[in-house]
Amino acid sequence: MPAIPTVYADESNSTGENLLDPAQPVFCSAAVYVGEDLARRIVDDVKAQLPLAHGEPKYTSLSKTDKGRSALLAAFDSLTDETILAFVAHKRFMVTTKMVDMLVEQLAHETGYNMYADGAAVALANLLHAGGGLMGDPDTYDHLLHTFVGAARRRSRASADELFTAIAAYQATTHPEFADVSEVLQYTRTQADDIIATIASGDLLDALDPAVPCLVSLCYEMGQIVGDFALVHDESKTISRHADQLLALHELPDAARPGQLMQRLPMTSVTFSDSSTVPQLQLADWAAGAVRQRTTHLATGLPDPFAEKLQAVVEPWIVGGIWPDLSTVENPRRLE
Numbered sequence: 001m002p003a004i005p006t007v008y009a010d011e012s013n014s015t016g017e018n019l020l021d022p023a024q025p026v027f028c029s030a031a032v033y034v035g036e037d038l039a040r041r042i043v044d045d046v047k048a049q050l051p052l053a054h055g056e057p058k059y060t061s062l063s064k065t066d067k068g069r070s071a072l073l074a075a076f077d078s079l080t081d082e083t084i085l086a087f088v089a090h091k092r093f094m095v096t097t098k099m100v101d102m103l104v105e106q107l108a109h110e111t112g113y114n115m116y117a118d119g120a121a122v123a124l125a126n127l128l129h130a131g132g133g134l135m136g137d138p139d140t141y142d143h144l145l146h147t148f149v150g151a152a153r154r155r156s157r158a159s160a161d162e163l164f165t166a167i168a169a170y171q172a173t174t175h176p177e178f179a180d181v182s183e184v185l186q187y188t189r190t191q192a193d194d195i196i197a198t199i200a201s202g203d204l205l206d207a208l209d210p211a212v213p214c215l216v217s218l219c220y221e222m223g224q225i226v227g228d229f230a231l232v233h234d235e236s237k238t239i240s241r242h243a244d245q246l247l248a249l250h251e252l253p254d255a256a257r258p259g260q261l262m263q264r265l266p267m268t269s270v271t272f273s274d275s276s277t278v279p280q281l282q283l284a285d286w287a288a289g290a291v292r293q294r295t296t297h298l299a300t301g302l303p304d305p306f307a308e309k310l311q312a313v314v315e316p317w318i319v320g321g322i323w324p325d326l327s328t329v330e331n332p333r334r335l336e
Contacts, residue, residue: 006231008032009218011234012059020091020145032084032280034280043282045071058289087215087217095149099145102195126326163192206238214322215239217319229266290313293307294315295321
């Protein structure tokens with residue numbers, strides 16, 4: 001029997017459920033399918049260009065120096081024909097999508113309306129993200145987002161009472177035209193009580209962490225290219241906690257498709273290793289870092305000459321993301 005392919009994955013800018021860290025606005029998960037000999041040769045070539053005292057050539061350190069940036073670009077040029085995929089999350093937008101998923105969609109579900117089927121969940125999240133700080137007081141909206149994140153994190157002391165105080169305070173500042181959009185949040189107290197209690201009990205872990213949903217999407221895409229594969233992931237507490245669940249994903253109900261189960265992930269196993277000893281994981285670190293730097297530039301608009309140089313390199317790698325897109329309001333992404 002032919003050997004099962006091995007895919008290697010890593011993350012960049014993981015802040016767990018702290019989605020509103022202004023210094024790290026974008027999360028990226030990247031996976032590579034590259035032979036060991038080629039990976040080791042590329043990593044050794046990069047190391048040869050660095051001072052002996054440099055240590056492990058992680059993306060963060062390499063991207064800060066001229067020599068490091070040149071070495072990265074040369075490495076990426078050597079990977080042109082290799083399989084590299086990335087999935088990103090705009091963290092602030094993800095807060096809004098989670099607020100819609102955990103509160104509004106649950107309310108709709110209880111009335112028999114599937115907001116995923118006609119694209120309404122994505123459309124509402126985009127409306128709130130785009131209009132929240134423009135059609136209401138921006139500081140009050142920002143406080144609402146922070147309060148939601150606090151209420152949805154297990155170790156936080158933020159409560160449903162604080163969340164709905166924040167919702168009411170924001171609603172009082174909104175423009176009348178937008179108030180019709182945002183007021184739906186005020187009707188989700190029962191759903192908020194339920195989800196916060198579930199999180200507090202430990203029955204729902206890492207509810208806001210983008211690591212698992214990004215990896216799931218990435219694995220589906222990789223499976224389309226290489227078929228079933230063994231996954232080696234850089235050390236990750238979040239992925240480790242959910243490894244068994246990922247392997248049994250096809251046994252879980254699909255919230256977006258009532259009555260159906262999730263699609264099986266094309267993974268035969270999940271193991272963990274260290275990029276300092278596995279060259280493919282080093283490449284995955286570089287890929288994740290480069291995509292994260294490029295998409296952070298897009299998200300913030302801040303000047304970043306190296307991010308601009310990375311555009312042509314990384315754009316072919318990006319297979320999707322949890323990313324704001326106002327076109328979904330007029331053209332909802334319906335389930336097939």
